[in-house]
Amino acid sequence: xxxxxxxxxxxxxxxxxxxxxxxxxxxxFSELSMxxxxxxxxxxxxxxxxxxxxxxxxxxxxxxxxxxxISRDNVKNTVYLQMNNLKPEDTAMYYCAADxxxxxxxxxxxxxxxxxxxxxxxSS
Numbered sequence: 001x002x003x004x005x006x007x008x009x010x011x012x013x014x015x016x017x018x019x020x021x022x023x024x025x026x027x028x029f030s031e032l033s034m035x036x037x038x039x040x041x042x043x044x045x046x047x048x049x050x051x052x053x054x055x056x057x058x059x060x061x062x063x064x065x066x067x068x069x070i071s072r073d074n075v076k077n078t079v080y081l082q083m084n085n086l087k088p089e090d091t092a093m094y095y096c097a098a099d100x101x102x103x104x105x106x107x108x109x110x111x112x113x114x115x116x117x118x119x120x121x122x123s124s
Contacts, residue, residue, distance in 0.1 A: 005022065007022075019081070022078060022079045029077040033051065038092035047061055097111035
């Protein structure tokens with residue numbers, strides 16, 4: 001079983017930055033592909049970014065390309081999401097997800113392990 005714990009959310013003004021972290025345990029981290037999802041109130045959970053086991057391949061939703069960067073540290077068993085130039089429409093609960101098969105899809109059914117989420121609010 002994989003446990004995922006997100007941190008780093010908060011309130012930020014438009015144009016600001018936040019860096020989310022997700023610490024993983026319970027399975028060899030380098031065997032997991034990882035992803036970040038967002039879910040705004042009343043909306044479905046949407047994929048934001050994913051990263052391969054080695055970190056060499058990444059995928060992004062069009063809405064965040066050029067603003068968000070996903071990365072991972074296989075020594076610290078942690079995946080990150082650097083979010084720059086934040087917009088009010090980025091306001092959502094952000095979830096970390098993991099897949100033991102190494103897939104990189106940005107749909108929620110790709111991933112079998114989920115964290116509890118961290119709230120990001122972008123507002124002036």
